[in-house]
Amino acid sequence: MKAKNVLGLIFPNTHDECMSEMTSVRALGSLPFAGGYRVIDFMLSSMVDGGIQKVGIVTKSNYQSLMDHLGNGKPWELSRKYEGLFMLPPYNTDFAGVYSGKISALRNIGKFIRMSREDYVAMSDCHVVYSLDYGELLEKHLASGADVTFVAVNGKTPAFDNILLFSDVDENGRVGSVRLNSAPGEEALFSTGVILMSKALLLRLINDAAARGDRSFERDVIVKNASSLKLYVSVMDTFAPVIDSLAAYFSANMSMLDTKNRADLLGPRPIYTKVRDDIP
Secondary structure, eight states, X not given: OOOTTEEEEEETTTTGGGGHHHHXXXXXXXXXXXXXXXXXXXXXXXXXXXXXXXXXXXXXXXXXXXXXXXXXXXXXXXXXXXXXXXXXXXXXXXXXXXXXXXXXXXXXXXXXXXXXXXSEEEEEESSBXXXXXXXXXXXXXXXXXXXXXXXXXXXXXXXXXXXEEEESOOTTOBOSEEEEXXXXXXXXXXXXXXXXXXXXXXXXXXXXXXXXTOOOXXXXXXXXXXXXXXXXEEEXXXXXXXXXXXXXXXXXXXXXXXXXXXXXXXSSSOOOOOOOOOOO
């Protein structure tokens, strides 16, 4: 199944603070990875491979390097007359400044979301490097009747306090309990930052949160509404390194020397990137 009815949104700045040594002049999503790629290449390529034809890059700061890398989206076949790749910086509405959180970012691009023809929205952060079949994710979402579907992995939780942790998950993936990460490093089923839901539901949740003055998407939108929403998870069991520190970034790059890890990340679907044709 192709996810042609899905709008993609990528947030390359969400966890910049975890690597201030390298993100002081560029977004986390534009960091080099595995020699020939940037971190965002994996999120963007997965969306394109899954059939998503319209992707918005929701930038916050230090996005010059990102704009140079992505350009008009041609390497990802997103240079189109209709749909394609869109850069969505702050300050493009009369009420928006630098984003104070994902709620304000989504509110700022509300018109872009409303005017999109797609009925579903897939959102992704850039702190987990993955290769994901978005067509399969959409198929699971529709079959389960979920309101919101998360992509999750089992392992040690990242060093962020706004990561969603899931428990009491049944055999169908229905989430019984969701909470915020309170003890980074514990073993748990946690969100990769990939979230799929209908466009109508997302707009309603964001408008309600903005009216209350909420700022945290994870706490004020997901956890607060968990009892009234049907939440499901799709568990990723392949290589998906988490970048939550300089040491983790180094380790993730070095782990690509392992043949199995390279096959998991580069094998299932092609990963596209900007080719500079420079001297090696």
